Amino acid sequence: MTVEAIIAAPMRVRGEGGRALQSRVRELAGEVGLPRHLVEAYPSQLSGGQRQRVAIARALIGEPEILICDEPTSALDVSVQSQILNLLHNLKRQLNLTMILISHNLAVVHHLADEVAVMYLGQIVERGPSREIFERARHPYSEALLKAVLPPRAGARLPEMGLEAEFPSPLNPPSGCTFHPRCPKAEALCARQMPDKSGTAHIYRCHFPNN
Ligand code: SF4
Structure with missing residues (x-):
């Protein structure tokens, strides 16, 4: 399929076509930064970034x-x-x-x-405004993820996440707080009881959250 046919496909499924659709495809190609002549091209003639722009245009055409x-x-x-x-x-x-x-x-x-939800083993363990989470993560798993970001400088070593044990099987999740076998802050209560949600705008599930 040509780029034009790919971008138009969702609208053709809805029964639309003709010149109006053709000009909408070309307009949208411009909006996502694709040179207009590329609407006649095939995916094998595009770079990875251009293909991603095609995928974005196809997702947007149905508004x-x-x-x-x-x-x-x-x-x-x-x-x-x-x-x-x-x-x-x-x-x-x-x-x-x-x-x-x-x-x-x-x-x-x-x-x-604008808002971030951190998931562990299929559950949201922390959720809140992006700035709050990046500046003041309350859940130890969020904190470990943030510590694991590789600093952008030459010679930087892989950061330590500070987590114990292997990632558990989602088919047989640990008791209580499912993060407890890996959590550096875990106590006996954590293995027995899943923490309730705390907070309002910034929500987290942890018995012993970071301050
Ligand atoms: S509830 Fe316990 S094990 Fe779970 S994240 Fe909090 S401190 Fe760690």
């Missing part, structure tokens, strides 16, 4: 209110990652989009997210 981005930059070179992140950031503002970003890359999360 969604919510865009779900699952690791949107993980397959891209570092130099292209920042271009795609800036594009998503601008689209979010221009189109007033709600964006759900799923990522292991905390730098990406920090750049894009």
Whole structure:
């Protein structure tokens, strides 16, 4: 399929077509930063970053209110990652989009997210405004993730996360707080009882949160 056919596909499924759709595809290609002549090209003729722009245009053509981005930059070179992140950031503002970003890359999360939810073994263990979480993580798992970010300088060594044990099987999760076998702050209570949610705007599940 050509780029044009790929971007138009969701609308064709809805029964739309014709010149109006064709010009909308070209307009959208421009909005996501694709040179217009590339609408006639095939994916094999595009770079990784251009293909990602096609995927974003295809997701936007139906004018969604919510865009779900699952690791949107993980397959891209570092130099292209920042271009795609800036594009998503601008689209979010221009189109007033709600964006759900799923990522292991905390730098990406920090750049894009207004609100962050940290998940461990399928459960949200901490959630709150991005700035709060990055400046004052209350849950030990969030704290370990933040410690694990590689500093951007030559010769930097891999940071220590300070976690015990291996990642447990989600099919047979640990009792109580599921993070307790790995948590440096765990006490006997943690293995017995799942902590309730605490906080209001900044919510966390921990018996012994960080201050
Ligand atoms: S409840 Fe206990 S084991 Fe779980 S994160 Fe808090 S301190 Fe660690």
